[in-house]
Amino acid sequence: MKDLSNENVIHIKKDGVEYIQFKKLLDYNDKILHAYTIGIEKNYRRLTQSNDEIQKKQTQENYKKLCDVIGIDYKKLVYSNQLHTDKVEDIKDIKDFAQEKKGVDGLCTNKEGITLATVNADCILFFFYDPVKNVIANTHSGWKGTLQRISLKTVQKMQEKYGCNTKDIICCINPSIRKCHFEVEKDVKDLYENEFQDIEDINEIIEEKIPNKKWNIDTVLINKIILNKIGILEENIIDSGICTVCNKEQIHSYRVQKEGYGVETAVIGLKNKN
């Protein structure tokens, strides 16, 4: 299988678990742990999304293995149930461990020992980390989430709850569908055109494919622009640059697998002080 390492991420295979990590976040390895899984033989579909007992057990096993390898306590994961909302929840209580938070797509915390988990199969998953305030966030943003600017709302939540400064926040963009494969019909194109009139080059970011009457949208770039506009420094927006569809042999993709699709997971946690 292809090594997906590039200037921003390293691709690791360890004890039967495959994942990428952001070089920039590894600089803070004494404070945080993180990974985005690679491989379509494993599936991280969350428990409440499935009635399949075998799949549930398998998901649990997969998370256990991943957590063991990267040094996270499996029982201290908190999940969002991801309904394409713009809601971000602050996690402060250990009673949330192993819970799935309902009706939210973003999670943030400053509590050591907590790990935040999201899943995707094409959607964008953002890691946020403020090394000054030691605050993390993990946010799911499909095309609906991007339209509702959930990445920006995550930063606002970090500011509001923990007084984070945008100039300190690092934002990492995990593998997702990219402009090369994110093709939409007129209805979605119109929604984007309408919402992002504040972006100067929006007509170039939404590219018409003649003669198909389809459009390709660079949702990753839109997020970069809106994050940059509220003060996240360009050098602190770190993109994996990896397209899930282009790498369909290695990463789950809804557009490729369709019904019954599998999901990858992104986890980020604050380490306990020793």
Ligand SMILES: [Zn+2]
């Ligand atoms: Zn692609």
